[in-house]
Every structure is written in C-alpha cells, then in structure tokens.
Amino acid sequence: MSVSRLFIETDLAAGVEAPLGEAQAHYLRHVMRREEGARLLLFNGRDGEWTATLSLRGKKTAAALVETQTRVQAAEPDLWLCFAPIKRTRIDLVAEKATELGVALLQPVLTRHTAVERVNVERLRANAVEAAEQTERLTVPEVRAPIELGHLLDRWPAGRRLLMCDETGGGRPIADVLSTLDPAARSAPWAIVIGPEGGFAAAELEALRRMKEVTSVGLGPRILRADTAALAALACWQAMLGDWRTPTPRLPGDYRTSRATR
C-alpha cells in the first residue's frame, strides 16, 4: 500500500507526537482507509520530511508518531507568481500547477480589466497544500490576499525582479531574455506577473514598464489564456534560472511510491 504524505504545522523531530487536523484524520480514516500504525510521511515547510505512524484516537481525532527524517529541508527558488484572478476552475489549476512548478508565493492581483473580484484564498491554499503533498515538495507556497496592482507596485520589494508576460507582443522572446541576464539578475529574487483575460489597461502597462525591476517578455505568436501563460512562464523560468538547472537523480522506488499516492 502506498504511503500518505501530509503537510502539518507542528514542529517535526524524532519522538514528537503530532496532532492531525480533523480533516486530515477524516481523510486518512475514511477516504484512504488507513488503520492504526499506518505509515505516513510528514513535512511542515521547515524541518524536512519525516516518517511517522498513524495513531487513531477518538472518532474524529488522530495523531502521527514521528520517527526518522527522510529528507532535509533545502533552499528553494525565491519566485513569486502575481496573477489576475480568473474563473474558479482555472484559478484552482493555477494554484495547483504553480505549486508543482515551485513558486514560493501566490499573489492575486486586481487590475482594471479583472473580471473576477472575489478570491477564495483558503481554497487556493488548500489546492496548494494538496499539490505540495502529492508532488514531493517540502514547502507549501504562501497564498496572499488579493491586492490592487497599483498598491502592489507602490510597495514593490527592492531588488525583486519582475518578469512581465506582455500579451501585446511588446516583449523580447522569453528564452532570449532569460539566457542573456547578467549574473546579478540571474541570482536575484523574481516574480512573474500575468495580466487578466482582458489584458492590462494602457495605464497599467505604462506603470509596469516604468519600473526598473520589470523585464517584458513575449510568449510566442499564439494568444495564450492567462492560466497557460502563467504555467508556461513558470516552466521557462525554472528551466533557465531556477532549480531545474541541476540534475536531480531520484530512486525509481521513491518515484513510484509518490506517484501511487495519487
């Protein structure tokens, strides 16, 4: 039987008895049909990954008895995704895929032409947690509350570069841009910014282009939906600047275990 992998908030160390949330207890007991003593893998975003065994308590509670560390916490690329909210299934997709693609932070951004104003931050976070659990990540990206584009740019953190996917065709090809950055830019923290389906307003485009941190890139001759543009830009960034640049040997056994948990 495959091993369930769970994100929890508790500190992890050998011998710790980590309480599981009600939803996690329900999931393990009733969805996965795990029994007392079942094998678990736990991570909290700080202490790496640990084996544990399931301890079933009352009807609705459970705990995990933490045993040994299987992976140490490692540094991850400092990449944000700033995106205009889109309709529900597509925004779920962005949270899930961006987590798999290794973003550190998801920032919904309200723009002039943003069609969707309400964002369920808890739902986005749940999608991010699930994607992290299922794809071997050791962290869960932070999900921030929506913010107006103007406010975001006004308080933009010094030194964080901004890759703007320019759907008006004004950007240089993304591979050109990313392969010719100077060393300071290559090692800087980055953000990718994606406009709404209706495009950025002219004033928004100007405000973005005025910022010295902004680099406009083009993503080819076809119009991409906002979610596709986000995922494509994340993949290119990880491949050319991020942690896809180093080979990552993996045991076939590791792979199959994790894939089988889906």
Added chain:
Amino acid sequence: MSVSRLFIETDLAAGVEAPLGEAQAHYLRHVMRREEGARLLLFNGRDGEWTATLSLRGKKTAAALVETQTRVQAAEPDLWLCFAPIKRTRIDLVAEKATELGVALLQPVLTRHTAVERVNVERLRANAVEAAEQTERLTVPEVRAPIELGHLLDRWPAGRRLLMCDETGGGRPIADVLSTLDPAARSAPWAIVIGPEGGFAAAELEALRRMKEVTSVGLGPRILRADTAALAALACWQAMLGDWRTPTPRLPGDYRTSRATR
C-alpha cells in the same frame, strides 16, 4: 461586440459561401445570439484567416459569406505530443493547453501502467478546435487514435527527434539539453513523450533509451503530474527551439478583440 472566430473544413477564398455545421449554427444563433450579417473570422488550417458575414438560413442551418483575407497561412513548428491518457478533466486540459502551446499532433499512447484505456478522440479534437478558435491559431492539431507504445516506437518516423521527460531523474536538465543541440537537431521535427502517472515500466524505459532519436531530459526536483510535465516541456521547447524565438509584434486592437471573444 466581439467577433466570433470559427474553424471550418471548407476552402476559403473571396466570394465563397461556406456552409456552417449544425453545431456551429446553433452556437452562433443561440449561444452567441448572432444575427444575420454578423461579422465572423474563419480559418481552415490551409488558407489563412478570412473575414466573413453570417447568413442565417432555416432553423438549423447557416452559412458564412467569405470576404477578405486577414492573415496568410504560415509554417508552424513540427512538434508532436505523445502522452499516456489520464483521467477526463486532465486529458481535456492537455488537449486545450497543448493546442495553445502550438503542437501539430496529439498522440495518445497506451503503456504498461496506463490507468485509462479508453480515449474519446472526438472529444479531444473538439477541445483542440475550441482552443485554436479562441487563441488565434491558424491550424488545429491532428488528434490520432491511441496506439500502444511499442507499436508507436516500431514505426517511428526517420529523423523525428524524441524528447523524453524522464521522471526517474535520469535526464539532463531540459534547458542544458535544448541549448546545446547541434544545428541538425535544432531544425529537426520533434516529439515530446510523457509517461503515465504510474511511470513507464522498466522495459519501456529501456526501449525508449535504446532509440537513437531519444533525448532524456529532467524537469527539476519536484514530481510533476503528467499533465504538468507535458505543458512544461512544451513551453520550454517552444521557448528554446520553436516559434517563441522570434518577436511577434501584435496590435493592441488585435489582442483585445481576440481576448474578448472568450
């Protein structure tokens, strides 16, 4: 009002009266509420893109009166996507996103660990047509019937390179591989091959690695779902070898028209 953009099979030339299918007539009349004389854009994958006006006929039929050409047909990258079928919503997503990302052909592949054996080819094609209509493509990718991996490899076309996303960690980083290809490989036709959620069987991996056309690449330290791996590899290929390498100026008006049709 935005302009509806439709894929049709008929040859396109000035003065042609192109019959529309029943589903298209229904869509224009009842979903989009178009009236007699409404502006259309048409493409057929061969003759570029044309303006046309809608001519409503009987209750269920309609035609388009073709007027002037707006874009000429252009060559597109010769890139296939060979992927093991996955469950319904995710396979729909692959067809849609792969179309946006410019694949020429979608080839479902049955492998030892493929969980999903039935593939609705018509449904995949409908997703591809819709994505092409909405994202300014001038072609619709071909969707082939599912084929066993062994059969696909036995009759693999001479000269077509195969980029294998190696989820066992055995591949070199994708950006390394794509940036160091020799000129012949850069200009060759390519295919991207993605295994099933359960991974390729050992014998399948060996068969793939034995082929001289195959290059294994890695997509970073996180486990990617099969659909994410497909979209990430397509984006990297287009950015580094495909038609994202040339700048594509686009009029803001073009962009807004097309985005507003969604």
